[in-house]
Amino acid sequence: MSLSDGVSRDGFLGNQLMIDQPRSGSHRAGLDAVLLAAALPDGTTGQVVDLGAGVGVAGLAAAQRLPEANVTLVEIDPDLARLAEGNAALNDATAGRVRVVVADVLAPAAARRAAGLVDDLADHVIMNPPYHLADRGRSSPAPGRALAHALSTDAIDGWVRAAAAVLKPAGTLTVIFRADELPRLLSAIGSRFGSLALLPIHAHTDEPAHRLILRGRPQGRAPFRILPGLVLHADDGGFRPDVEAVLRGAGLPIVWW
Numbered sequence: 316m317s318l319s320d321g322v323s324r325d326g327f328l329g330n331q332l333m334i335d336q337p338r339s340g341s342h343r344a345g346l347d348a349v350l351l352a353a354a355l356p357d358g359t360t361g362q363v364v365d366l367g368a369g370v371g372v373a374g375l376a377a378a379q380r381l382p383e384a385n386v387t388l389v390e391i392d393p394d395l396a397r398l399a400e401g402n403a404a405l406n407d408a409t410a411g412r413v414r415v416v417v418a419d420v421l422a423p424a425a426a427r428r429a430a431g432l433v434d435d436l437a438d439h440v441i442m443n444p445p446y447h448l449a450d451r452g453r454s455s456p457a458p459g460r461a462l463a464h465a466l467s468t469d470a471i472d473g474w475v476r477a478a479a480a481v482l483k484p485a486g487t488l489t490v491i492f493r494a495d496e497l498p499r500l501l502s503a504i505g506s507r508f509g510s511l512a513l514l515p516i517h518a519h520t521d522e523p524a525h526r527l528i529l530r531g532r533p534q535g536r537a538p539f540r541i542l543p544g545l546v547l548h549a550d551d552g553g554f555r556p557d558v559e560a561v562l563r564g565a566g567l568p569i570v571w572w
Contacts, residue, residue: 329563336370344372351491352376353567354528361438371399378409386413421473439487440478446493475503494524510535512571515544
C-alpha cells in the first residue's frame with residue numbers, strides 16, 4: 316500500500332507518533348489504542364507484546380513513551396502488518412525496538428509458535444480484541460472491517476489463553492474492552508489471571524462506563540480492585556486535562572496495585 320492507495324498518515328501523541336493506516340475497510344486506530352498504551356506504567360521495561368496490533372498504534376505508542384521496552388506487534392492481516400512495519404521504521408523513537416509477527420492469535424499453539432509467537436516471550440501483553448460480539452447484531456460486509464471488529468462468542472477465551480501462554484510467569488496482561496461485555500471477559504480470564512484491577516472509562520460524568528481497562532498477573536493473588544473511573548470529557552465537551560495529557564504522550568495517572 317502507499318498513501319495514494321487509500322492510506323492516510325495520521326499523527327498521534329501530539330504528532331510525536333506518525334501512523335500510516337487505511338482510510339477505510341478496516342478498523343482505524345484511535346483513542347482506545349492510545350489509552351491501552353498509556354495503561355502501561357511509566358518506567359515499564361522488557362518485552363511488550365501487542366496482540367492484534369493492526370497498524371501498530373498501541374504498541375508503537377508504548378514504545379514511544381517507554382524507551383527501555385522492546386515491542387512485538389502481532390497481526391493476522393499481512394497488509395496491516397506491512398503498514399505496522401513501515402510505521403515502526405517511520406518513527407525514529409521506535410525504530411530498532413519493534414518487530415512485527417504475522418500470526419493468528421487464535422491459531423493452534425503449534426502454528427502460533429511456528430509464526431514466532433512463542434511461549435514465555437513477553438514481560439507484558441497488551442491487547443484490544445475485536446469488541447463487537449458476533450451474536451450481537453450484524454458484522455460489516457467488508458472482510459477487513461469485520462475481522463477487526465467482530466469476535467465470535469467464544470473467541471475471547473482464545474485471546475486470553477494465547478496471552479497466558481505468551482506471558483512470562485511474572486508478567487502482566489492489559490486489556491481494553493467493551494464495558495457491557497465485562498462478564499464474558501472475566502469468564503475468559505477465569506483462573507488464568509489474578510490480582511485483577513479494573514478501570515472503568517466514561518465518556519462523561521453522568522454516563523455509564525462504555526469501555527474498561529483490565530490488568531492482571533498470571534496466577535496473581537491480590538484482591539480484585541475496581542478503581543475510580545476515568546472520565547474522558549469535560550462539561551464543555553473537550554477532553555479533560557488528564558486525558559489531554561495522555562493524548563499528548565503521558566501515561567495514565569493510575570496506581571494499579
